[in-house]
Amino acid sequence: MDFTGKNILAPMVKAGTLPLRLLALRYGADLVYCEELIDWKLLRSVRRENSMLGTVDFIDESDGSVVFRTCSSETSQVVLQLGTCNAERALLVAKKLENDVAAIDINMGCPKEFSIKGGMGAALLSQPEKVRTIITTLVNGCKIPITAKIRLLREHKETLAFCKMLEECGVSAIGIHGRLKEQRPRHANNNGAIAAVARELKVPVIANGGSMEISCFEDINKFRAACGVSSVMLARAALWNVSIFRKEGILPLDNVIIEYLKLAVKYDCTVGTSKYCVQSMLRELQESPRGKAFLAAQSLHAICSLWDLGDFCSNIQEERRKMSGAVSNGKAE
Template sequence: MLIYEGKNVLAPMVRIGTLPMRLLALDYGADIVYCEELIDWKLLRSVRKENVVLGTIDYIDKTDGTVVFRTTSREKDKVVFQLGTCSAERAVKVAQMLEKDVAAIDVNMGCPKKFSVDGGMGAALLSKPEKAFEILSSLVKAVNVPVTCKIRVLPSLDETVELCKILESSGIMAIAVHGRTKEERQQHANRNDVIQAVAKNLKIPVIANGGSKEIESYEDIAKFRENTGCSCIMLARAAEWNCSIFRAEGKLPLDEVIKSYLKYAVDFDNAPANTKYCIQNMLRELQETPRGKKFLEAQTLEQMCSLWDMGEYCRQKQQEYRKLGLLTRRDVVP
């Protein structure tokens, strides 16, 4: 059972938090890793399959054959499945389908994107505490793994504490708090003082989030812990840019991180489009360098790998997988 104390957590990030990034974060020292937010109906139209070649459990979309969620035994006790939902009934169905494959279920209550909010999901739940409570308490009753949620702060401290107490009373095991309101963007200061006050007012652990702008080294993680008074901290962008931020020994050069990422992408047959997106988000301004420009032209995993001297590794592994009959998807970035 997951214990939310003194943990360093990889935050949920759409498209970034697929299997290669989660395994890399664990290698570097993350204790808990969230998958990207996945919407309930996407899971409900998927089927669970054991992938014997890769040693993974795959949830495959029945309509188009794409992998919705891929996980492996190595992360079973550490992976948190983040659900986007506005329905207790659908949430319960998905959670029951997944609970034997994941360590915990989290509900996204912070996403401010139009798609989420218009659908009554994400940050829309912040202004519907009864609905949020219904979803969480139904989940708590329905599954044997811990249930948590991730929120943004409300405009005032009192409202935030009041909301958190309602959510806490649903029986959740922990709550992640991003110290920005749903109207605020990443450039706004994170309200560490509000997170600290929330943590003081709750009995369950609070996972502090939103500090990446000030986190450039492992030592900065300790400062964030101190500034928020939370023993659990959750990192999104700092890990997206260089996942080795979780290493107590210090960050590794980006090239080394990219190579390790690519190895997992090849080993777990990660979709080329997703692999490319994640590496682009690591390269950032380095996309302007000659190698960065070549990378932007790459369409296959092998082309991407060859830029880091791993073309041969990729070719051999893919050949081996083909022989074993692994044919899950297109090999090219669409």
């Protein structure tokens, strides 16, 4: 698998589920990262082929929730992002999922308290020996590529040493978010620091953190050039309007929301996740009359109705109810 010259959907908790990933691919993304999934959640999940949806699901049997849902059309392009601080657990998860995803990424950049307290995410940036063990174990034990997503360390030489260590361990690519772990999205992304590190590495670097300067396809190429790399990864710019990946130009937001909702219905996405995604797309439009009605909507059907997809949603949901009735009556093939 080649990580050079790619436009990539970045990992986003809650947002990076199957509908957004499929839409990003449809609009031209080359690779899509799933939201960060914590190792033990995947470990205790059960793999099920969902014939009704045409998906592969990893289900938490304690409450029936879907931990990870994927389908064959994304298998060669989806990267599973893992939150982990433990090599054995990471390897067990990797073996469990390696036939269903194209690569596995380890999150080494998340600054949230949950990650740091658990020794995961950005906590790993100060534990190179632990990282060495995790990455070496995965690279030696897995048949698919392993990547890492990091943030900048305070000094250039520290970031470079950390990346060289990752390179030595055999990662296939390194995603670099050009901010320190203490910095927030409003701080400027240090594109020059990404370029300075990338220059000294052999492994492909995927630049990240440029969304504030990206509002059309050409901006993606400007960001790529500013970071001196061939691959870039977008989070917020893609969440705001995922058609940003279209070479032919960005589409009107309503068209994108309609396509997103169709996929959300088709893949039986939860109302919580669908609402979160559409809300992130609407941004200031939440203040419009439709935006306010959207905020009050409590079901996927109610949300769909606001974009004239009420019948579409009811028909699919009804068909699914009939099919599951037939399955439970033993009538399905």
